[in-house]
Amino acid sequence: MLSGRYRVDSLIGRGGMATVHRGYDLTLGRTVAIKILDRELARDNTFRTRFRLEAQAASRMAHASIVRVYDAGEDLEDDPAGGITHTPFIVMELVRGRLLREIAAEAPLSADDAARYVDGILEALEYSHRAGVVHRDIKPGNVMVTDDGQVKVMDFGIARAVSDTSATVAETTTILGTAAYFSPEQAQGEPVDARADLYSTGVVLYELLTGRPPFVGDSPVSVAYQHVREAPVPPTKRYPEAPAQLDPIVMRALAKDPAQRYPDAATFREALDAALDGRTMSRRQMTNLTDELYGEHRRAQNEIEHTFAELSSDNGVARTQSGPPTAWVWAAIALIIALVAALAFWVIESDPLDLRAADTVDVVDVTGWTASAAERELADDGLEVKVSTQPSDSLPEGTVIETRPAPGTSLELGTHVDILVSDGPLMAAIPSIIGGTEDAARKALDGHDGLQLGRIMPTNDPDAQAGTVLSAEVNGDKVAEGDEVLEGSRVDLTVATGRVTINDLTDMPYEFAKKSFEDLGLTVEQTVDDGCEAGDPLIVETQNPAAGDVDIHSTVTLRVCAPAAEANESGTSDGAEG
Structure with missing residues (x-):
């Protein structure tokens, strides 16, 4: 229990500095998601401050395309050593659906499907940017698609208000985000604005269309370098079946210079919508656009490769030159040094990067994925996968409950991994x-x-x-x-x-009373009071039994008042028949 109100249930996922659990709000009687800061990190005031800033930034986001934050707090407990244990937490909307990462891992998407998911991301960003918040970590792993197709962006934990992205903040915070989805300015540790999110969204769109991000490498440093210096290959050249009409949209979003990208999320959305209905660019038009956006980076890349080739002889001895290298060579070398230093700072202050040998791999956290997507992800990492099932009241059928070994465990390629999949509740x-x-x-x-x-x-x-x-x-x-x-x-x-309820129908017309009782399955017997004056209506004088519960199919006797003339005629008729 947290703060005496929130019950912490099963683990949903685990991130770099927090775990997310399914939970229950006892006060409001609703199921929620609860993000709990790692206990080791919670001892650090800096991390607790960052966690609190996450809650403050995210709580301002009230939009259908953004996972809602309901509450935040810090649970305090006395520890055995006589100190106080801090457990900061955030209570959020529980979203039922799939990660966009799972969907992207299955196969490249059609133009309409990719555009629909990206439009949902941009809708969320359009709102958050108007509120002054930059997400800074847009990636498929931070986007949920609900069971009814609604896109929801989550984890504004790395977001900071645009007004706070000053030089001081840039100098005192780590480089945050994921290398494959970095904007060039993030990779260089520079202050960022909303256009960094649009770059990352362009990376997501590229991955949805081709099945992989535009830049991949053996290490985060090499990927970050590519974001800064190398021109991306158009999606159709990476995956020929990708929709050609979206090539210029992706290339514009991935411009190195923020000024050459879409100025805001709304413009990006408009361009994306227009591209679905528009014509494909000609080869010459596409070449001109690529030269406009990346010509300088292409030339610089070619010159660097050419220069370093000249600087090395066949036996590895440098050749003599008539003069020093040109300024851009030194700039490139300085850039590489800056990238390495920045990312080394990231290693020290944030999560450690995977710098181990290439013959090992960390077990990916596939908790909450579908069994097929999880099996495919682990197999692609070079691990042997065995699937077993177990009933679960909290996870739907076919959803991964846990992996054995646990996520984050470093294994040699070819190692056996068990994934436990929900068989649904008993x-x-x-x-x-x-x-x-x-x-x-x-x-x-x-x-x-x-x-x-x-x-x-x-x-x-x-x-x-x-x-x-x-x-x-x-x-x-x-x-x-x-x-x-x-x-x-x-x-x-x-x-x-075995009983039925009857009402008091005295003083009511006989025919009405008779039908009412017969509708209840009762038998009606009539007795006639001959003392009524002529012309009186036929009404119920008494009923037996009285109002209340009686046995089904029992008899109700009604004594009615009949006009005297009717009684005489009735008697004469009976006598004649006799």
Whole structure:
């Protein structure tokens, strides 16, 4: 329990500085997601401050395309050493769906599907940027797609208000984000604005269309260098089946110079929408656009490669030159040194980078993924995968519960990894009890391993004998024989009393009273009071039994007042027949 209000349930996911759990808000009675800062990091005031800033930034985001933050706090407990243990946490909306990372891993997407997901990301960014918040870590792993197709951007934990992105903040914070989705300015440790998010969104669009980011490498340093210095290959050249009409959209979004990108998320969305209905660029137009955006980087890249080739002889001895290298060579060398230094700072202050030998791999956290996507991801990493199932009340069928070994464990290629997949909750079938007797239903439920007898609710029914089970309910929903419910459910029974309720219909017209009782399955007998004056209406003087519950199919006797003339005629007629 956190703050005496939030119950912490099963683990959903694990990040660099926090874990996310399914939880329950006891005050409001709703299921939530709870992000809890790692206990080791929670001892550091700096990390706790960053975590609190995350909550403050995210709590301002109230939009359908952004995972909502409900509450934030810090749970304090006395530790055995006499100190205080800090447990900062954030309470968020629980989103049911799939990570965009899982969807992207399955296969390259069509133009319409890729545009739909990216448009959802841009819609969220359009809102957050207006609020003055830059996300700084847009990537498929931070985007959820709900079961009904709604895109939701999550984890504004690396976001900072645009007004706070001063030189001081840039100098005192680590380089944050993920190298594959860095903007060039992030890779160089420079202050960033909303256009950095648009660059990262362009990387996501590229990956959705081709199946991989535009820049990959053996280390984050090499990937970061490519973001800064190398021109991306158009999506159609990477994956010929990619929609050509989106090539210029991607290339504009990935411009090295922020001024050459889309100025804001709204403009990006408009261009994306127009491209779906527009014509494909000609080869010459595409070449001109690429030269406009990346010509300088292409030339610099070629010159660097050419110069370093000249600086090395076949035996590795440098050749003599008539003069020093040109200024751009020194600039390139300085840039590489700056990148290495910045990323080394990231290693020290943030999560360690994977600098181990290439014959090992960390187990990816695939908790919450579909079994097929998780199996494919681990197999692609060079691991042997075995799938087993286990019932789960908290995760839907086919969803990964955990991996063994745990996520983050370093393994040699070819090592065996078990993934435990939810088989869904244990279910029990409703036995044949409806229409039978209460005693038979009690015996059936008492002898059932997975069900319990709940409340017995007596009900008057004009057609059912006493003790007949009229219906069964679980959690307020009616169930029938063979329906499957969660194992351990209580089954409430509605049982007939064998009685029916009648009203007092004295002083009412006889025909009305007769029909009312007969509609309840009762038999009506009539007795006539001959003392009524002529012309009086035929009404009920008395009824037996009186108002209340009576046995079903019983008899109600009504004494009615009949006009004297009718009584005489009735008597004469009876005598004549006799």
